[in-house]
Amino acid sequence: MIDLVSFIPSAIQQGIPLLYGSTGEILTEKSGNLNLGIPGVMYVGAISGVIGSFLYENSVPRGEALNPLLAVLIPILCSLIGSLIMGLIFCLLTVTLRANQNVTGLAMTTFGIGFGNFFGSSLNKLVGNDIAAIEMSRTSSYFSAKLPFGDSLGWFGKIFLSYGFLAYAGVIIAIAIAIVIKKTRVGLHLRAVGESPQTADAAGISVTKFKYVSTCLGCMIAGLGGLYYVMDYMNGVWSNDAFGDRGWLAIALVIFTIWKTDIGILASFLFGGLYILHTQLPSGIEHKELVELYKMIPYVVTLVVLIITSMRNKKENQPPESLGLPYFREER
């Protein structure tokens, strides 16, 4: 049987990057922008943070202790700036220059993954170091630091208190976004922009501003997911393509949660669990191919959810009405 006390924490650790990614993408999609660049943005968010911590670690001599505050703040800030730039590129192209969102997003994914892999593998070479591997263990230890009393509380501590601070931040951000979208005036305006930009525009809401802000914020949140993955989950070790298809899985989660970030919290943990469920199969099994079929489950489930929501055609479970469509006031 599955050992739940050790399985749940690893499912949650897998789920946190997905949670960040899907929260960011939901916020973006609520404004009607379908940003398929999220996988790239998450790579950029991760590598920007790594570059930040790389520069900081290199500036502090080996023996000396790092300043804990700087060790945490510099990577986070760099990560946010990196993803913000990606968000601005997307908005500039799709909102201001009215380009096709699918094409722009895919171009961003190509660019972002290339950017991450290139700097991840060449960073040391570019500054003239001999070591090839990127290992930010010193700054990473602050990211993966657990709560001090987590160990003394048995299974409760393991399941609820054994994560780095970015994991909790992710949950808080998801709840906050859900409240903003559902309960506040700003959220109402945002939804209006995503559902019917013409109506929103006529009501005096600045469509451009909402699209810019929500997309850029969405990218910044998604980028933190990449940062969590490399600084906490991987303990500061970068390896190319290790992040894999998690960015696409985050987009799948958006559909699975029917565009609700609060559902996204549990759903991302569920997806995280499905993602590593195959590790729970007995190791000596006859049919190794089953492992691959287990990995298929998140995508099949998402597809089924997508089909069912479109079949039932309930208004509140649909994608934002203008999702993926550019808005141009003069065009009717």
Added chain:
Amino acid sequence: MNQNKKEPLFRITKRTDIPPHKSWIIRGVAIVIALLVCAIITTLLTKANPIEVYSSIITGAFGTTRKTWITLQNLSILLLISLALTPAFRMRFWNIGGEGQILMGGLATAACMKFLPGVVPNGLLILIMLLAGIIAGGIWGLIPGVLKAKWNTNETLSTLMMNYIATQIVAAFILYWSGKQSSGKIGVINPDDNLGWLPKIGGIAQLLPVIIAIIITIVSYIYYNYTKQGYEIAVVGESDRTAKYVGMNVKKVIIRTMFISGALCGLVGFLLVGGVNHTVTTTIAGGQGFTAVMVSWLAKFNPFAMIFSSFLIIFMGQGAGEIATAMGLDSSISDILTGIILFFVIACEFFISYKVTFKNNKKEEA
């Protein structure tokens, strides 16, 4: 109070008509600027002379006869995938599932290669492989098509999910076939007797994809411009209400077009497995299903223009890979450069569709 509101700095108007040569000039300028930016970035990263960088890009792509043929083969494959996605795009169906459709086509082809030799003669085997590839790819395209036609399921998202389902199915079959050794690879199929390997025309293995790409380019052009089905695709793309009003069966058009789109992707899978790799892996499509979306769009869904856009992408990728290896850097720099070029070309489309008039140019009297 609003009466003396300031006039905006510039105004944007939609161009009604732009002569084709002018729009290609704008695109050309954008590509030149993009190449300059790429040169600056490569110079900064590698500290090499930009002229050297570009000359090594050219030798990377065309340095030897072999390299030229490989470039041409890669170009044909990317062009074929772009052509495959285009029928869907022309009716505004965002098929980003090329990756999965290629994989399923490739998987079906590989299955035939593995189990049919000995049962049927080689010529018939290749024909069966072709059919299997086309049908498997077609079915993988058909599913999102039916979903869209029946329940209006968002096709961008459904085709995206189908990609990963296909990847895992292929991964499962590879493990199943590789059996106990479970190296995760099946290796080259029929390495000794070369059964099911596509023929080398004139002794050049890379020629067949090139020929097929040329044929499909011409056929697509005719299909879009001179057939009833091509016209139906255009009308559905323009407005499915109009299509319904004139009595077209929109659902049928969507389903049929998606089958064609998937089938052509399956054909690429057949070429990749039977002709290029002689094996199947989860990465045979190598992300080109996504790249092709951009290639097709850059060419404004015009089959002949796609030759140029896919050339640009392949050329930069191949060349940048060469530089990176020479400098001991990671080859993913080519993705960065491709991304930059795409950003510029995407941005320049704006100046083709819209006219920007600045305030000072107007000098309004009133």
